Amino acid sequence: MQAYSLDLRQRVVRAYEQGQASIAAIAERFGVGPTFVKKMLRQHKETGDLAEHPHGGGRPASLSPKQRRLLQQKVRREQDISLSELQAYLQETAQVEVHVSTISRTLKTLDLPRKKKD
Numbered sequence: 001m002q003a004y005s006l007d008l009r010q011r012v013v014r015a016y017e018q019g020q021a022s023i024a025a026i027a028e029r030f031g032v033g034p035t036f037v038k039k040m041l042r043q044h045k046e047t048g049d050l051a052e053h054p055h056g057g058g059r060p061a062s063l064s065p066k067q068r069r070l071l072q073q074k075v076r077r078e079q080d081i082s083l084s085e086l087q088a089y090l091q092e093t094a095q096v097e098v099h100v101s102t103i104s105r106t107l108k109t110l111d112l113p114r115k116k117k118d
Helices: 006-017 023-030 034-047 065-077 083-094 100-109
Strands: none
Touching: 006 023, 006 034, 023 034, 065 083, 065 100, 083 100
C-alpha cells in the first residue's frame, strides 16, 4: 500500500488544528481512517514532522535466492511434484528445513504451479 502524500498529511493536521471538525469528520472529509488522523496528530506533536517513516523491513526470506532457484528448477523438471516432496528435496539438497506453506508461497511468487495434494 502506498503511503499518503505529505500534502494530505499536512491538510489533515491543519484542519484539526483550526478546529474545523472532529477527528471522525476530518477522516471522512479527507477519505482516510480516524486512526490515520490520530497517528498524524501524534506524530506532529511528538516530532513536528509529518513525513512517512521508512518501511520496517519485515522478516528476512526463509529461502535464499540459490534455494529459490533450486526449487524453481525442480518444479520445472517435475511439474506434478507435491509440496511435501519439494520440502524433502530442499532438506536433502540444500540442507534447509522449511514448512510446506513457505514453499507454496514461494512457488506463487515465482508464478509456478502448486500441487495441493500429496
